[in-house]
Amino acid sequence: MAEAPAPVQVSTVTDPAVSPQRTLDELLLPVLERAYGLALRLTRNPADAEDIVQDAALAAARGFATFRQGTNFKAWFFQILTNCFYTRHRRGRARADLSLEDVPDLYLFDRAEELGLHRSVPDPARELLRRIDREQIDEALQRLPAEFRTVSALYLIEDLSYAEIAEILKLPVGTVRSRLHRGRKLLQQHLWRIAVDAGLVADRPRAEDG
Amino acid sequence: MPVDRYTCDEAFERLNDFLDRELSAEEMALVRQHLETCADCTREFAFESSVLDTLKSKLRRIDLPQSLIEKIRAALSGPRHREP
Numbered sequence: 001m002a003e004a005p006a007p008v009q010v011s012t013v014t015d016p017a018v019s020p021q022r023t024l025d026e027l028l029l030p031v032l033e034r035a036y037g038l039a040l041r042l043t044r045n046p047a048d049a050e051d052i053v054q055d056a057a058l059a060a061a062r063g064f065a066t067f068r069q070g071t072n073f074k075a076w077f078f079q080i081l082t083n084c085f086y087t088r089h090r091r092g093r094a095r096a097d098l099s100l101e102d103v104p105d106l107y108l109f110d111r112a113e114e115l116g117l118h119r120s121v122p123d124p125a126r127e128l129l130r131r132i133d134r135e136q137i138d139e140a141l142q143r144l145p146a147e148f149r150t151v152s153a154l155y156l157i158e159d160l161s162y163a164e165i166a167e168i169l170k171l172p173v174g175t176v177r178s179r180l181h182r183g184r185k186l187l188q189q190h191l192w193r194i195a196v197d198a199g200l201v202a203d204r205p206r207a208e209d210g
Numbered sequence: 211m212p213v214d215r216y217t218c219d220e221a222f223e224r225l226n227d228f229l230d231r232e233l234s235a236e237e238m239a240l241v242r243q244h245l246e247t248c249a250d251c252t253r254e255f256a257f258e259s260s261v262l263d264t265l266k267s268k269l270r271r272i273d274l275p276q277s278l279i280e281k282i283r284a285a286l287s288g289p290r291h292r293e294p
Contacts, residue, residue, distance in 0.1 A: 025286065032279060037272035050278050057282045105222075109257045118253065125260035134268045141269070155230075156262075156269050162232055181226045188261070 024064050027073040028057060034074070034158060035081055041153035042085045044142045055084040078158075079168045082150060089146065107188040115201065131200040132191060140190035148183030151176055216244040221251050229259050 035056065039049035059080050060067075067076050104110070108128060117124035129137075144152060154165045162180070166173045196203040216224075221244040227233045228241045245252045 025283075028282070028286075029279070032282070033272060033274040036274050036278060037270075040272060041269075046275070050275065050281070053278060054282060054285060058285055061286055106254060106258070108261060109254060112257070123256075123260055125257045126264050129261065129264040129268070137265060137268050156266050159266065162230065177227070177232070180230075184226065184262075187265075 021069055024061055028060065028077065031074045031077055035077060037157055038078065038153055039081060039085065041138070041141055041157065042082070042146070042150060043089070048088070052081060052084050052088065055088070056081040059084060072164075074158075075160075075164060075168055078154070079170070082169055085150075103182075103185040103189050105185065107185060108192060111192050111201070114204065128195075128201075129191070132195050136194050136198065137191065140187055140194055143190045144183050144186055148179050148186065151179045152183045152187060155180055216240050218244070218248060218251055221245070221248070222254070225255060225258060228255070229262060 032053065036049055036053050039052040039056075040046060043049045043052055056077065060077055063080070067073065108125065112118060112124040112128050115128070117127050121127045141149060141152060141156070150169065151165055154160050154168065160168070162173050162176045165171075165180075166176045169176070192201070192203075195201045221241050224233055224237060224241055228238065231238075233241065245255060
């Protein structure tokens with residue numbers, strides 16, 4: 001088992017719905033499904049995801065005295081969870097892939113234009129993504145470098161603000177913003193390539209794809 | 211001097227922050243004002259917004275293995291990790 005992370009600092013994100021003096025079990029069980037979903041996106045396989053969630057649950061038990069009742073338990077637990085992920089997957093904490101600069105803005109918008117979707121359907125994005133199933137979207141997410149995948153998963157799955165993601169990952173808000181925006185562009189390119197490889201859409205050669 | 215309206219470039223620079231509701235109220239209003247008068251930007255913003263909404267809705271459903279709940283309950287009820 002991975003070494004437990006150091007106890008995390010108390011979250012500053014308040015959650016007024018949380019009543020005082022709730023036990024770890026009461027707080028943990030409602031967020032387990034989301035935690036497992038996040039762990040699955042981070043680790044890329046169910047067995048590793050289960051291990052990470054178990055590590056995090058045990059670390060949370062050990063550090064529960066540092067959790068301030070009435071603050072956001074989910075943010076606190078997700079911080080522990082991402083620490084556990086990085087403890088087990090240190091090599092995955094590589095620097096950001098600088099080649100992301102090459103991904104143009106509006107990547108899928110332009111592909112939808114090539115397919116004629118903007119003229120033929122009212123919601124071309126939905127029509128394009130309708131062809132791509134959840135597993136393929138997961139695959140595109142999992143192709144992102146770990147640092148981009150983490151912020152993207154927290155954003156897409158949990159709908160957290162930049163400040164909340166920054167608090168969980170202990171990063172500056174500007175770093176979260178930058179990784180999220182760049183990861184979003186790369187995700188669009190991965191989605192398109194997965195759709196092309198699966199024969200869901202017809203591609204045509206273009207300069208940025210090499 | 212305060213900005214009274216955005217150009218297409220200024221609005222596009224704020225596309226992601228706008229969709230994520232991370233702009234100030236004043237900036238949000240200026241982007242909305244631009245979109246009301248620019249069909250091209252409106253198409254781009256609507257497309258990107260729909261991409262995000264669709265991805266979020268498709269990614270949200272995950273089935274939590276019952277075995278994991280049981281393993282965690284067992285681990286947390288062990289003597290070393292019992293709450294005081």
